Amino acid sequence: MNVIAIAGVGIVAAVISVLIRKYNPEYSIAISLCAGAVILLMILFQIRPALTQLGDLVNLSGMPVEYGMILIKSLGICYITQLSCDSCRDAGETALASKIEIAGKAGILILSLPLFEKVIEVALSLIRG
Structure with missing residues (x-):
């Protein structure tokens, strides 16, 4: 899993959110939500092989x-x-x-x-x- 990329997206979004919060709080929330969605998608794409392996283990267990x-x-x-x-x-x-x-x-x-x-x-x- 590319944790560095995920952490980078989170840190950049947090910095932008904090900078914008004092001027437009509603945009700050939108940035946080979008960053959360992007991070979730990044995780989902990277976790797919683990889910496949988990499915194989369930099949092997009977x-x-x-x-x-x-x-x-x-x-x-x-x-x-x-x-x-x-x-x-x-x-x-x-x-x-x-x-x-x-x-x-x-x-x-x-x-x-x-x-x-x-x-x-x-x-x-x-x-x-």
Whole structure:
């Protein structure tokens, strides 16, 4: 992963944002949001091989592919939620950031319901003998 490029984009955006903040605060927020989106895209392009390898490992383990997809989607929800919350907090909208966190947690819960059902089925089959 090219961390130097990602850090460079972040530092340049932060400096520009700080310089512009005293004149036009709304542009400062827009710069931060755009920089966050660019960094997220840079990460997504660089993480693709790792996701492919993770999928291969799930296939080799004999686990159903759906469980691996739940894991990958949950990670995606976590990263997007964190980026959104941080952006809202930077803009001074802490209440909105809290609502996004709740939505992210609910999304992961809904996504993982099939996995919970399977765990309960296994537990019940063990109890029944």
